[in-house]
Amino acid sequence: xxxxxxxxxxxxxxxxxxxxxxxxxxxxxxxxxxxxxxxxxxxxxxxxxxxxxxxxxxxxxxxxxxxxxxxxxxxxxxxxxxxxxxxxxxxxxxxxxxxxxxxxxxxxxxxxxxxxxxxxxxxxxxxxxxxxxxxxxxxxxxxxxxxxxxxxxxxxxxxxxxxxxxxxxxxxxxxxxxxxxxxxxxxxxxxxxxxxxxxxxxxxxxxxxxxxxxxxxxxxxxxxxxxxxxxxxxxxxxxxxxxxxxxxxxxxxxxxxxxxxxxxxxxxxxxx
Amino acid sequence: xxxxxxxxxxxxxxxxxxxxxxxxxxxxxxxxxxxxxxxxxxxxxxxxxxxxxxxxxxxxxxxxxxxxxxxxxxxxxxxxxxxxxxxxxxxxxxxxxxxxxxxxxxxxxxxxxxxxxxxxxxxxxxxxxxxxxxxxxxxxxxxxxxxxxxxxxxxxxxxxxxxxxxxxxxxxxxxxxxxxxxxxxxxxxxxxxxxxxxxxxxxxxxxxxxxxxxxxxxxxxxxxxxxxxxxxxxxxxxxxxxxxxxxxxxxxxxxxxxxxxxxxxxxxxxxxxxxxxxxxxxxxxxxxxxxxxxxxxxxxxxxxxxxxxxxxxxxxxxxxxxxxxxxxxxxxxxxxxxxxxxxxxxxxxxxxxxxxxxxxxxxxxxxxxxxxxxxxxxxxxxxxxxxxxxxxxxxxxxxxxxxxxxxxxxxxxxxxxxxxxxxxxxxxxxxxxx
Amino acid sequence: xxxxxxxxxxxxxxxxxxxxxxxxxxxxxxxxxxxxxxxxxxxxxxxxxxxxxxxxxxxxxxxxxxxxxxxxxxxxxxxxxxxxxxxxxxxxxxxxxxxxxxxxxxxxxxxxxxxxxxxxxxxxxxxxxxxxxxxxxxxxxxxxxxxxxxxxxxxxxxxxxxxxxxxxxxxxxxxxxxxxxxxxxxxxxxxxx
Numbered sequence: 001x002x003x004x005x006x007x008x009x010x011x012x013x014x015x016x017x018x019x020x021x022x023x024x025x026x027x028x029x030x031x032x033x034x035x036x037x038x039x040x041x042x043x044x045x046x047x048x049x050x051x052x053x054x055x056x057x058x059x060x061x062x063x064x065x066x067x068x069x070x071x072x073x074x075x076x077x078x079x080x081x082x083x084x085x086x087x088x089x090x091x092x093x094x095x096x097x098x099x100x101x102x103x104x105x106x107x108x109x110x111x112x113x114x115x116x117x118x119x120x121x122x123x124x125x126x127x128x129x130x131x132x133x134x135x136x137x138x139x140x141x142x143x144x145x146x147x148x149x150x151x152x153x154x155x156x157x158x159x160x161x162x163x164x165x166x167x168x169x170x171x172x173x174x175x176x177x178x179x180x181x182x183x184x185x186x187x188x189x190x191x192x193x194x195x196x197x198x199x200x201x202x203x204x205x206x207x208x209x210x211x212x213x214x215x216x217x218x219x220x221x222x223x224x225x226x227x228x229x230x231x232x233x234x235x236x237x238x239x240x241x242x243x244x245x246x247x248x249x250x251x252x253x254x255x256x257x258x259x260x261x262x263x264x265x266x267x268x269x270x271x272x
Numbered sequence: 273x274x275x276x277x278x279x280x281x282x283x284x285x286x287x288x289x290x291x292x293x294x295x296x297x298x299x300x301x302x303x304x305x306x307x308x309x310x311x312x313x314x315x316x317x318x319x320x321x322x323x324x325x326x327x328x329x330x331x332x333x334x335x336x337x338x339x340x341x342x343x344x345x346x347x348x349x350x351x352x353x354x355x356x357x358x359x360x361x362x363x364x365x366x367x368x369x370x371x372x373x374x375x376x377x378x379x380x381x382x383x384x385x386x387x388x389x390x391x392x393x394x395x396x397x398x399x400x401x402x403x404x405x406x407x408x409x410x411x412x413x414x415x416x417x418x419x420x421x422x423x424x425x426x427x428x429x430x431x432x433x434x435x436x437x438x439x440x441x442x443x444x445x446x447x448x449x450x451x452x453x454x455x456x457x458x459x460x461x462x463x464x465x466x467x468x469x470x471x472x473x474x475x476x477x478x479x480x481x482x483x484x485x486x487x488x489x490x491x492x493x494x495x496x497x498x499x500x501x502x503x504x505x506x507x508x509x510x511x512x513x514x515x516x517x518x519x520x521x522x523x524x525x526x527x528x529x530x531x532x533x534x535x536x537x538x539x540x541x542x543x544x545x546x547x548x549x550x551x552x553x554x555x556x557x558x559x560x561x562x563x564x565x566x567x568x569x570x571x572x573x574x575x576x577x578x579x580x581x582x583x584x585x586x587x588x589x590x591x592x593x594x595x596x597x598x599x600x601x602x603x604x605x606x607x608x609x610x611x612x613x614x615x616x617x618x619x620x621x622x623x624x625x626x627x628x629x630x631x632x633x634x635x636x637x638x639x640x641x642x643x644x645x646x647x648x649x650x651x652x653x654x655x656x657x658x659x660x661x662x663x664x665x666x667x668x669x670x671x672x673x674x675x676x677x678x679x680x681x682x683x684x685x686x687x688x689x690x691x692x693x694x695x696x697x698x699x700x701x702x703x704x705x706x
Numbered sequence: 707x708x709x710x711x712x713x714x715x716x717x718x719x720x721x722x723x724x725x726x727x728x729x730x731x732x733x734x735x736x737x738x739x740x741x742x743x744x745x746x747x748x749x750x751x752x753x754x755x756x757x758x759x760x761x762x763x764x765x766x767x768x769x770x771x772x773x774x775x776x777x778x779x780x781x782x783x784x785x786x787x788x789x790x791x792x793x794x795x796x797x798x799x800x801x802x803x804x805x806x807x808x809x810x811x812x813x814x815x816x817x818x819x820x821x822x823x824x825x826x827x828x829x830x831x832x833x834x835x836x837x838x839x840x841x842x843x844x845x846x847x848x849x850x851x852x853x854x855x856x857x858x859x860x861x862x863x864x865x866x867x868x869x870x871x872x873x874x875x876x877x878x879x880x881x882x883x884x885x886x887x888x889x890x891x892x893x894x895x896x897x898x899x
Contacts, residue, residue: 002602002605002606003605003606003608003666006599006602006606006661006662006666007662007663007666009595009599009662010658010659010661010662010663011662011663013592013595013654013658013662014655014658014659014663015580016576016578016580016581016583016588016592017575017576017651017654017655017658018655019578019580020575020576020577020578020580020585020651021648021651021652021655023577023578024577024644024647024648024651025648027644028644028645028648032644033643033644055537083352083355083359088359143549146355147355147548147549150540150545150548151545151546151548151549152545153545155545193558234548236359237358237359237365241365241366241536241539242536242537244366244536245532245535245536245537246536248532248536249529249532249533249536252525252528252529252532253529255525256522256525256526256528256529259518259521259522259524259525260522260525262518262521262522263518263519263521263522266514266515266518267515267518267519270313270510270515271313271685271686272313272314272315272510272685
């Protein structure tokens with residue numbers, strides 16, 4: 001009884017699927033979807049070698065500090081970093097005094113509202129504060145950068161490729177894909193999934209940022225360093241996670257081998 | 273519990289005697305997982321996965337309760353509260369990654385556990401009740417996992433909730449009112465988030481209760497074994513402790529190694545980057561995908577692309593997706609072969625291997641871009657899935673020629689070891705004079 | 707026992723050390739494996755217990771800056787410091803004299819006013835507004851609030867009475883109101899914490 005009803009239900013689903021399958025196959029031949037411009041022109045991120053890559057990666061403190069400088073002087077004009085606090089900067093090597101100064105000097109102040117009068121005013125940042133919100137009134141929605149390297153596939157490489165990937169649209173390209181023409185107010189960047197991005201090239205030329213540690217400042221270097229910094233903002237626990245992981249896996253390996261030995265010896269004379 | 277030769281609990285330590293006389297818990301444990309529970313001696317590693325599922329559930333409960341001490345279930349601050357856990361709470365990153373990857377480990381282990389059941393016929397009489405309770409547990413786990421994924425309130429959390437609750441609107445007439453009732457609103461918002469948090473906390477304990485019934489039901493007939501031949505005598509079994517406690521200990525070690533490899537070195541490999549973007553009801557992600565463990569069912573849902581008869585495509589998809597899980601309830605009555613183990617059912621075995629490949633293909637299609645080619649592959653794979661359970665199984669069960677079964681577990685075990693001097697000492701089920 | 711298993715006591719020396727060796731190796735491995743498991747469980751407890759301790763944002767140095775210029779002699783204000791009530795009082799010369807008159811040895815929690823204020827600023831009394839008995843917020847800092855018979859603070863919960871130096875004089879509280887760490891950054895501003 002169960003089998004007959006089940007058979008009927010099965011035949012029903014299979015029939016509906018066959019009907020849909022026939023439709024799909026005929027659609028494939030009669031109405032083929034042309035490859036979209038985004039599909040052909042989009043480029044996967046370039047290779048980026050950071051010290052934080054790989055299973056035993058560590059945050060490169062010097063690169064993170066340079067990257068913070070890039071963020072501070074270039075990106076922070078439009079992009080928030082709301083999940084990071086000023087005191088967190090201690091973890092990439094800044095001293096307490098340096099952190100206090102960075103906080104106090106930070107351009108965007110904290111908003112304060114008097115609970116009695118309702119008056120709004122500003123106060124300088126202290127280390128305990130999160131980086132204050134940045135409001136960008138222009139075109140596009142600059143995303144918060146705290147988690148950007150975890151919020152994009154291949155995050156660090158994506159950030160690096162995007163920042164170094166701005167290109168001109170060649171006449172040949174426009175001839176083949178007229179629908180990919182960059183609208184007004186946007187910029188062509190094949191590393192961006194939709195090809196045309198609202199962000200103007202933030203690193204327009206070499207030497208835009210003068211590094212405190214004297215490293216040669218090129219667009220590629222800036223992009224690499226800010227990627228390293230953003231890996232830290234997204235994963236501040238990286239070093240501890242890898243270190244603890246090595247210890248835990250080592251311990252578990254020994255424990256499992258012992259458990260295996262105990263299991264084997266308990267079953268030694270028992271046929272199974 | 274059910275075997276006459278099972279050892280009896282005889283407490284030696286005075287403390288244990290005192291407790292056992294007043295509350296027979298020590299005796300209960302002894303009879304359930306101790307030396308007083310006989311288990312077939314020939315179980316392979318596929319029998320480890322039940323205990324591993326229990327361990328995974330315990331990990332999820334412990335890490336979950338701890339996370340709930342810091343999480344805030346309000347749309348405005350939920351995402352921030354998870355970042356607070358990751359950055360400020362002591363070891364918060366460890367507990368959060370353990371909980372997220374623990375869900376994947378739990379479902380991986382349960383899928384292998386179900387696969388064992390399918391291959392060795394563990395769902396057949398007299399173990400149908402264990403199987404039915406198991407499908408109930410699976411449904412509870414899926415509901416728990418879905419609601420848990422909504423809680424961080426990322427893009428995938430929100431849009432996944434939008435899509436899944438959208439299924440209910442496919443039901444004619446009452447669908448939309450049911451959807452609004454479930455959500456407490458017209459789209460996933462604070463009301464939905466709060467109730468999902470409450471239910472996500474509750475369901476694991478309901479699951480725990482059903483697991484107790486599941487193991488209780490198992491202990492009546494005792495475990496199945498790779499031959500599918502029932503236990504005939506004492507020589508077919510070994511006591512659970514120390515034989516299977518030791519084997520399970522080793523299994524747990526391997527499980528922990530894989531689990532910790534994910535937590536410490538690839539904690540986001542099984543997740544989706546979009547869930548690190550705060551939920552935005554006004555911006556749909558390019559590809560909405562559920563977590564990997566839901567992908568096969570998602571593929572089945574998406575395969576129904578045309579209206580057929582009087583039912584529209586969306587409703588077909590929803591019915592098929594739920595149907596693909598609910599048909600598991602009927603498996604003991606669909607597959608009527610008296611032979612349990614696929615080791616002795618060569619025809620059935622081939623179809624099972626095809627089913628495994630089919631489910632993996634469905635999983636791939638579920639997560640891939642919906643190009644014409646992928647849709648067609650998904651449709652073919654979905655056809656096979658339903659055909660396998662609803663058409664092929666009953667036919668194969670009725671028409672196949674199984675291989676001859678061994679007379680007993682002991683015979684199969686000795687046969688494996690080449691018979692030799694011991695085979696003369698065993699006369700079927702006769703016990704030696706000792 | 708089941709005869710499918712080679713009897714261990716058969717004496718045919720199944721292992722390199724014979725039957726005895728089997729038991730010893732098996733026991734050692736079992737004990738070692740269980741011991742490692744125990745260490746593992748203990749290790750897992752560390753993050754589970756530690757996560758309940760104050761998180762980094764709670765521990766983060768939070769300093770409260772307070773402008774004293776608006777507080778006239780005889781007045782007090784209520785503020786907060788690390789999420790707890792804070793009383794800042796500008797003592798009048800009479801109140802200072804009254805506090806200094808009290809023999810220190812007679813106090814339940816002996817402290818002079820000088821010990822509870824900063825040098826050169828003995829009129830500024832900065833204390834937490836938390837009664838040291840069971841934690842209520844005492845009265846006396848606000849306009850018109852009951853100050854109790856010693857002219858300082860009065861806790862309505864169980865009747866603790868504090869004097870002009872916020873020292874406990876009567877009632878169940880064991881200690882004087884806590885003076886938090888602070889310093890004068892300018893003659894009219896203090897930084898607490």
